[in-house]
Amino acid sequence: MQYSTNITKTGIVRSDIFSDNFKTDYISVDFIMPLDKNTATEIALLSTVLKRGNKKFGHMDKIESYLEQNYGAALNISTSKAGELQLLSFSVRFLSDKYAIDNEPTAQNLTDLLYAVIFEPIADNGAFDTAFVSQEKQNLKDKISALINDKRVYSLEKCKQAMFENENYGVYEYGNIDRLDSITPVSLYEFYNKLLSSAAVFISYAGVKRDTDTLLKPITDALGNTERKLPVTAVNNSVAQVKNITEDMNVAQSKLNLGFRLGDTAQKDLFAAKMFNVIFGSSPTSKLFMNVREKLSLCYYCSSACDCLKNVMFVYSGVETENTDKALKEILNQLECMKNGEFTQEEFDNARAYLIDSYIQAEDSLAAMSSMHTAACLAGHKLTPRQQIDRINSVTFDRVIAVAKDIKLDTVYILKGVGGKKNAD
DSSP states (O other): OEEEEEEOTTOOEEEEEEOSSOSEEEEEEEEEEEOOTTTHHHHHHHHHHTTSEETTTEEHHHHHHHHHHTTSOEEEEEEEEETTEEEEEEEEEEEOGGGSGGGOOHHHHHHHHHHHHHHOBSEETTEEOHHHHHHHHHHHHHHHHGGGGSHHHHHHHHHHHHHTTTSGGGSOTTOOHHHHHTOOHHHHHHHHHHHHHHSEEEEEEEESOOOHHHHTHHHHHHTTTOOOOOOOOOOOOOOSSOEEEEEEESOSEEEEEEEEEOOHHHHHOHHHHHHHHIIIIISTTSHIIIIIIIISOOOSEEEEEEETTTTEEEEEEEEEGGGHHHHHHHHHHHHHHHHTTOOOHHHHHHHHHHHHHHHHHHTTOHHHHHHHHHHHHHHTOOOOHHHHHHHHHTOOHHHHHHHHHTOEEEEEEEEEEOSOOTTOO
């Protein structure tokens, strides 16, 4: 496995991951904007409108046919958030040229498609196709409205919105319906051009070794000479007062969500923070799973997740309403155990093995390797998976305890079940 990362004069980040372990290749182009309530909806809408068609390859049905002709290649367009960044991501996965009949140039074919999807959408007179925009607005409206149907995701999102009511991190990456109503084919096209000209850009190739500069030159040339800077995620490690929010809903099962600020130590010691999270709550051998869920049976599920860019952690759980207070108390008790160094060598070793295995498994997927490398670049360290494993192996008990001691509870959000059928949610 060979990794390289270069930054062009205009700030475009170019990464190559060369490997002979796969029969497919993978290219991704990520446009990165600040996560903002005034643009999140537009980015989410663009991710679907741009997939509807382009001037060179036509509408979706013809694009699908083209993908099939190229040995079942895949095209994906999506939006996501990392810290206070919002990504509009384009990717193609395709059979390597050397495995194609008569060495058909599949890499060139799919790069041409990727170029057309990004830079040649179906648009006239400074506006996207009216029917496309109208249909995708309704689809996005339905998606935003349907958030409440998944109580686990809904309650965690509500916890984030409460915790970050004055920070951009609280913005939902798919935007909001009120903003959606005001978007027109013209305004969306204007925003699209603004994104192309000003967003930070990460371009990643993963696959067989080749001249990627030549392959991707049309894309980098089309991005022009505008200087591009990666937006910064604002980190706030202080907690003035714990927020407590309870929302009643006619469901059988309650959802308990906790938001924590990880603190200065975690911000300075990323890999100790990762180890803390696995020991505490993100693995099958974690304290939350083994104690709160298994031993005490206080939760149907109980787990933790960190966003290291924002330097925050969330604990999310599903509980019987009558057990909510007990579960809250025990989750905080397990955090105190971590702060006091009350975890065993076995727990520590299991967590390290679990975390290292996640990096090793990533090397089984070109998309996962590309995504992990992009995440490393966003975090500012640009370490390969193997280099990150070395950092994990160097983490000590004391460093994990130091991270734990600095963690502060910020928000408690409870979606309180006040009825409904058992197991209906």
